[in-house]
Amino acid sequence: MDLPSLRQARRELTTGAGEGLDLVVLGSPHFSLAEFQRLASLLRGQRHPNVRFLVTTSRAVAHLARRAGWLEPLDAFGGTVTVDTCILASPMLPPEVRRLMTNSGKYAYYAPGLLGAQVVFGSLEDCVRSAAAGRVSRDESLWTV
């Protein structure tokens, strides 16, 4: 495993081109408690009205995250949590979602085949920034060294 192979894997996990974005989706496998904590610290303000923001997790982790206060920033941001399933396993994706963004390799890998949607792979920070901006925005600085 070296930097060129990581770069290539990152490239392959994104399909299509451009900045268009309909949905940011996090949590495949289910979003963890530690991830909710990290997400809460990244969220400021509100998502762009054209970009939905969805987190999939288990009922138990959602409950613990709520109790820890980590869902309040997500509520304020305009995000939603769906429990005990994911967009790949349930027909829950609105048909108008043509392009989604995720930090989940699993979502990124399987979304094109299972959902027929385009996908952008980015870090958690990239996902949050893009949801707020209303368009894909990725920090390339890590990858261009």
Add this chain to the structure above:
Amino acid sequence: MDRVILGKALVPGEAAGPALVSREPLSFWGGFDHRTGEIIDRRHPLSGQVAAGCVLAVPHARGSSTTTAVLLEAVRSGTAPAAILTSGPETFFALAAIVAEEMYRRSFPVVTIDSADFDTLESGMHLRVAPDGTITASEGKTGDNQP
């Protein structure tokens, strides 16, 4: 000219069909549409091919154990491969074949062959699988053209 490969039948059975071959492992969950039999893993070399009725040869399954459930549903829908050949023992495919026989009285053979033999397989060959795990490969078009 026919060629015979001696395999080990994990799930014995008889089948024949055109070979669909890849050196890349395949997850049926997320990688196979049980409604149509199409391979839908868009990053897999066999993406877009219909595996229904083919003798599918992949080294082994990849990822989720839900491969078994998707393959089982494919047997019910009539979209499953005619047989699956692997280059190593593969429990996800075999489990689907065994449970399908139990639930639907319909199944498909799963045969493991040496990786050296696996490397000689090409898509488009006609393959015939016998219950003892013997595979007969003939070049060219599919169809029953045995003497």
